[in-house]
Amino acid sequence: MAPVDAPADLIAPPRPAPVPAAARLAYVLAHFGQAYADVPAGAIGPAGSGAPVEVADRTGGFFSQTHPQPGAPNWRDWHGQRVPFFFDDDARPLLTLTPGRAEIAADIISAAFYLLSGWQEYFSTERDAHGRFPYAASVQARYGFVALPAVNYYFDVLKTALAHATGRALPLRRGPGGAPFAACITHDVDSLHGGWGTAARHRLRQGQLPQLLKLLWRRARRRPGPWDNLELVQAETARYGAPSTFFILGDARPAPNGVPNADYDARAPAFRARLGRLAAAGAEIASHGSYGTAHDAARVAGERAALGPPAPRGNRFHYLCWGPARTPGALAEAGVGYDSTLGFAEHYGFRHSYCRPFFPFDFERGRAAGFLEIPLNVMDATLHHPKYLRLAPNELLPALAPMLAEIEKFGGVATVLWHNQNFDPANAANGPRQFHEIMGWLHGHGAAFRTGSEIWAEWPAAQGPGGF
Ligand SMILES: [Zn+2]
Known part of the structure; x- marks a missing residue:
């Protein structure tokens, strides 16, 4: 039962607010640029854009509707770590590297936006007695990765692709x-x-x-x-x-x-x-x-x-x-x-x-x-x-x-x-x-x-x- 002073919008579904692809990309790349130094502008784009690093678009219309969760993630190995990739139904290798170019088969831009933005909480109607989004309703609980910072791994993939395509080192900004x-x-x-x-x-x-x-x-x-x-x-x-x-x-x-x-x-x-x-x-x-x-x-x-x-x-x-x-x-x-x-x-x-x-x-x-x-x-x-x-x-x-x-x-x-x-x-x-x-x-x-x-x-x- 909701407490008497829980604001109504914590319980009722919020109004749909589709987020355009350009806004999602800008939000993700801004955080990527805070994590790694020397990121060049304009080097990352969707498949077919001609950018040095192309990321597959596998949204399937997800961001123009109001479901709190996408389909199950595809688990891939990344340097010995099993990592869940949402928006990834591709059997190809994660990275295809050619001289001066890189293609990423999983839609890590969409997956990073989905997790970092808190989309699941905004569109879920599940709330506990204090009006909070419950852990049990999360994708982290459902797929068992709450102790793994998946977005940091997506950024590591992106950094690897970008470093290959541009020849830059892109060092991680540490403490x-x-x-x-x-x-x-x-x-x-x-x-x-x-x-x-x-x-x-x-x-x-x-x-x-x-x-x-x-x-x-x-x-x-x-x-x-x-x-x-x-x-x-x-x-x-x-x-x-x-x-x-x-x-x-x-x-x-x-x-x-x-x-x-x-x-x-x-x-x-x-x-x-x-x-x-x-x-x-x-x-x-x-x-x-x-x-x-x-x-x-x-x-x-x-x-x-x-x-x-x-x-x-x-x-x-x-x-x-x-x-x-x-x-x-x-x-x-x-x-x-x-x-x-x-x-x-x-x-x-x-x-x-x-x-x-x-x-x-x-x-x-x-x-x-x-x-x-x-x-x-x-x-x-x-x-x-x-x-x-x-x-x-x-x-x-x-x-x-x-x-x-x-x-x-x-x-x-x-x-x-x-x-x-x-x-x-x-x-x-x-x-x-x-x-x-x-x-x-x-x-x-x-x-x-x-x-x-x-x-x-x-x-x-x-x-x-x-x-x-
Ligand atoms: Zn307290």
Whole structure:
């Protein structure tokens, strides 16, 4: 059942909005040019165009109708990796290389547009109780490739064809400062005052009676509780030279359907001073758009303004709420520089099958939205939750490592969400130990740790009017 404040367009089918071939090609090539340096203009075109690189047109009218999913993908081998190619019913080899020319048999332009634009979410009518597009309804779930960034592989195919046809090297743009990739460590702050019961039960189970008495004394004296720990979160993250990006809820009132927002007052002067100290120590303060605002530019703008001045550059919606029809337009209208909502709550991986920041497609306006999306790859709650995955404590990093390795391979950004309450040692399932295992992997593989704003500032084309 939909919550009472879910915007109607998250549930009802949106109006058809066919996207012309030229707009699809421009959207895909703009992102290709952000991923690889030295891409020449005009070198890629459809079959029969005479361009040095010709890509087969296998849309079959798909983009002038409203089905959320195309036919099943054709799985091909690409340098030892099985990759799903949509819009590919061809038995020919993927690449045909002749002197000065290349032909690509799969329609990787259409497949890249389909996945990167989020077409499946815009045209699907499936929504969960929070108005979200469910992982179970996705092509990633249906064909089993959520941890594979298929669009990055399509771009690798395109780069290979283009390098052959033009003789240019087309190097991959990697992480800042020569790092192989970047990582963005984020913390959504939903609760500061909870956690007393969890901590008390943990100490009781461990037989830590003095610590239990101390906890009860602190509770009685109204001292900060176990989750009131933002400075600890920052210090634990800084052990790897990583800055924290905190997403702060601007609204303490529950949503009309009872979903809680903050249990703290972000406007209280003492709390504002505390956020200022965290920022002075290197953290970024961003806005955690409250429940029910993902379609509402005025409320997004109001919550951002309340955390300023200056208003924070970044946003992530509470509960990862996102309505593909109206959220891109609302975020752009509210003046957000970047968003980091787009991951599946139910599964780690790549919701848009892409491991680098990108500009979401605004179907209402038929073009890229003017803010950068830093896609979310892994949320602590996803890994161990009755409704999501139920990985054992020692299964988390082995499950995530192949996905993280894909981000490293393509010079992307590994975005991690670890809530402040999961820095409490009472959590042995997806708590501080598992956080440190993930951080150890990222640090050991040479990630450049950045805040969301730093990634925005260093990303090509992020500051231009309208994105690019
Ligand atoms: Zn939240």
